[in-house]
Amino acid sequence: PVGKPFTVSAGITNGSFLDTQADENSHKNFVGRVGYNLLGGQIGASVYRGHSPNGLVMNRTGLDLEINRGPLLIQGEAAQGYGRMSTATVPTFVNAESRGAYLTFAYQKAGSPRQPYLRLDTYDPDVDSANDNYRRATVGYNYYLTGNTKLTVEYQAIQDELRPNVDGNIGAQYQVSF
Secondary structure, three states: OOOOOEEEEEEEEEOOOOOOOOOOOOOEEEEEEEEEEEOOEEEEEEEEEOEOOOOOEOEEEEEEEEEEEOOEEEEEEEEEEEOOEOOOOOOOEOOOEEEEEEEEEEEOOOOOOEEEEEEEEEEEOOOOOOOOOEEEEEEEEEEEEEOOEEEEEEEEEEEEOOOOOOOEEEEEEEEEOO
């Protein structure tokens, strides 16, 4: 509810993947989040409980934060869980504990179309295995053309222990929100 100190949301999701042609109607997963409104933002806790199509546990818990202080926006989230999906072309599942987090700082003066940002990401797909961590630092710049369109350019410095030859990424995109 708007104006109340707490927000609550919940849902039942289809446990099948987007590229699955048929919904077997057997893997319905639960998603829930409780948020607490702060002055200029919100802090929240979320859960995801379910199973992959082949029956492995896919549970997640997380904490998130969003704060707007004048022109400064701070967003972050930390999550941990079991049953990660691999990054292979064909999805495979492992019952491994994973952890990840991100923190974003963005700055945009009122009425300005310019928004520089910094984002830090970390992900450990299997906390019991060594040499599989992923870290990324992104420096970017958004230019809002209208209220729902923007241009983005960014550089990502990447440290991926599973793919040591991936050093970074330069990107540009045009985005329309609706």
